[in-house]
Amino acid sequence: MDDGRVAVDALEQLGLTEYEARCFVALTRIPHGTAKEIGQVADIPRSRVYETMERLRDRGLVEFEEGEPRVFQSVSLDTALRTLRKEYDSYFETVEETLRRMEPVYKETQQAVWAISDHEQVTERVLDLVGDATDELVLLVFEETVLDDAVLTALAEADQRGVTVYVGTDVEAIRERVETAEFDAQVFATPLVEWFGSMTETPRIGRLLMADRGPVLASAIHGEKLPGVPNETAAWSDGIDHGFATFAERVLSYELERNVTESVED
Template sequence: MPTEEQAVGLLTELGLTEYEARCFVALSRVATATASEIATLSDVPRSRVYDAVDRLHRRGLVDVQQSEPREYRAISKNAALEALREQYESTIASADEALSGLRQSNDLEEKGAWAIADHEHVSNRINEFLDDVEEEIYVLLAEGDVLETQLLEALAAASDRGVDVIVESGTEDTEERVASAVPDATVAVTDLAADSSTLETKRFSRIVMVDRRSVLLGAVTEQPRPGQVEETAIWAKGPDHGLVVGLRHILGARIDAEDVFG
């Protein structure tokens, strides 16, 4: 059963301070309360209660009765959650606008290889690559589990824009899935996807190269439950980055060879 501490923790994740969250939770337990009563119910020092409930009032989460002493009342749960949702979404929108207005130096993309330790984040990084693709996408798939609907849709969308989509896979099943979702793609089964050795429980999962200037290399971990994917990756961006240069040299020659895809 949910506890008051869980409620406090979740409210702080939505943007309240700990004292604000504790005061709101305390007020949610009673019809009305004075600052002294809130301090007792919430374990917030009375000297800090006044500031906390004042901020809650400005957020529209607490009503104040101008009596002596003052009485405070929390608005309903549904109204509070809706108000917090609107404030959260407004903050996200403002952050998006502010970050979009920043100028980024192109020099930064050529420095360092970046590590990703979560499968969802690996997929998100690949989607960002595919959103920016202009001419060519090369994908080498060793693991069918990483060929998600989201990736297939992104490849299809890029293909529809006239981008050359080239996919090599380790199995005919994966080849058929790609060919069905992206009819204009160049798809082939290859031994290059085979990984005969593992490091503990790690094995190669995929390589993505976009416009021969952005690359990502992934690896998956053996999982006890079928369908569960645990993936990590490294990625780099920039035509002069060492990792990009190396993979472009190897994969570019392969892509251009007539006996491979011709």
């Protein structure tokens, strides 16, 4: 695929129609052109060039020189890129604002347990839960492969927000990574960690997470998808109004209070 086709496809992804993208790319190849010349370069009917150029002008991507015939030229590449980036950012902001207004209603009306079937998606959900925490995070880690730099960074950012971070593990490499990371975390081992961590059959427990004594996530490892990349699935819930979430919250809270609170008091 040549550069022109790649550019046209990319511009379509940014919201231009196929004719708009092809006309704009054509104008980047020539200093300026009439409708006939642009149609020849862009390989579109001349009758469609005028309306297409009108739309590109409205988007701030082309300029006209009045005359007979009318002559068109693209704005500078830097100007075009700034215009497209601003428009793309505006779309993204609109989507974000709209979805955030809808999200509270959605969460209030649907309390459920959600399944995730991909390691990258499990990690993204972990990052979301960590990023939303305001008070406390309890993370039990049984597999070193699920504690990557992105998760450590998210925990560090939570610590900077004033969130108390607890990490339970019996894997020495995980303990060392957490203790040498640039955030304060209380690392602890519990019978629960030792019990789950000793399991060798597949699937195995990968990680358990509780945020603010509410949202919980539990993952399982089904071997490796690629070398060093776990085949991980998970279930998570954003509340404690039903069995899975209540059970996970009770277990993690009990282990935390018994193994962290008591050790502090001693």
